Amino acid sequence: MRATHGHVLRHLDFKKGDFDAYVKEYSVKNNNRLNIVTVFREPVERCISSFFQSYGSDFIDFGHVSGIEETVLYNYNFNQLKELFLMEISGKKLRGYDESVDILFNELEINWREEIVNSQQYFKIIEKPCFKIYFIKFDRLINAFDENCFTTYK
Incomplete structure (x- = not known):
């Protein structure tokens, strides 16, 4: 299984508008959806x-x-x-104003705020033909974290 980490898309050398094309190309080339795991914190x-x-x-x-x-x-x-x-x-000039999920979801034309921000959910899977996103609220994940939670999936 191949995986990579990128705090923001530019860390993976994607310029604005490149990621959507990459996801579509990946899906065709691999005959499979690209799996993306991302977390976010409450905006304030x-x-x-x-x-x-x-x-x-x-x-x-x-x-x-x-x-x-x-x-x-x-x-x-x-x-x-x-x-x-x-x-x-x-003035939207605060460093870090746009979260990495803002950038990612803008590229994929998804309104993530409608998907989960106002929900009590802390985990949501968003499925589209070319990708599958595992979308997790950071604060809920950390607050519910249990060291033994990973042993369930061995």
């Missing part, structure tokens, strides 16, 4: 997390600042951080 939780990551550890990791004392998180007060967050999210 993800945006808050991305905000703190981008203005904290990312600034240090990418060499924009030399230490935590130079980060926006360290130097801004609560109201300044709130204003920055609201400005970035309203």
Whole structure:
């Protein structure tokens, strides 16, 4: 069985518009649907997390600042951080605003938010002629995680 990991499609060298064609070609070539496993977090939780990551550890990791004392998180007060967050999210400029599933599902012309976001489900299979997507809510998966859950499928 072959598998690969890509946080976003560009990590797999797909340009915008390439993935749908790849999926169709894969299906024809292999006489089988492409299986895709993807997870997502609730949009507000993800945006808050991305905000703190981008203005904290990312600034240090990418060499924009030399230490935590130079980060926006360290130097801004609560109201300044709130204003920055609201400005970035309203302008859709927040790093990580589009989740990888947004990009993936846009390529495949699926409205994933209608599929599962407002549902209590944490797992859904979306089947189309050329692909099958196993779509999992990250928070529900982690909260329900049991180390023994994998032994059932040995």
